Amino acid sequence: MPSFDPIPQVRIVRHGGRLVVPPRPPRTVDPVDAYARTALAYVFGLWPLTCVVVLLAGLVVLAANMGSPLR
Structure with missing residues (x-):
C-alpha cells in the first residue's frame, strides 16, 4: 500500500554561484x-x-x- 507521507527534502539555493543551504x-x-528555565534564572x-x-528559616x-x- 503506498504511503502518502511527504518525503523530507533539502532546499539548496544558488547564491553567487555557490550552493548555500x-x-x-x-x-x-x-x-x-x-518555565523551568525562567525559574532557574530567578x-x-x-x-x-x-x-x-x-538562613532565617x-x-x-x-x-x-x-x-x-x-521530654
Missing part, C-alpha cells in the same frame, strides 16, 4: 522548559535573597527547638 527553522519552545539571580531566607527552626522543653 538556507538557515534552519527556529526551534519550538516547550512551555515546561521555558533562583540563580536572586541567590543572596535565597541564602538569607534559608534555619534560625527559626533552631530557636523553636531550643525553646521547647525536653
Whole structure:
C-alpha cells in the first residue's frame, strides 16, 4: 500500500554561484522548559535573597527547638 507521507527534502539555493543551504527553522519552545528555565534564572539571580531566607528559616527552626522543653 503506498504511503502518502511527504518525503523530507533539502532546499539548496544558488547564491553567487555557490550552493548555500538556507538557515534552519527556529526551534519550538516547550512551555515546561521555558518555565523551568525562567525559574532557574530567578533562583540563580536572586541567590543572596535565597541564602538569607534559608538562613532565617534555619534560625527559626533552631530557636523553636531550643525553646521547647525536653521530654
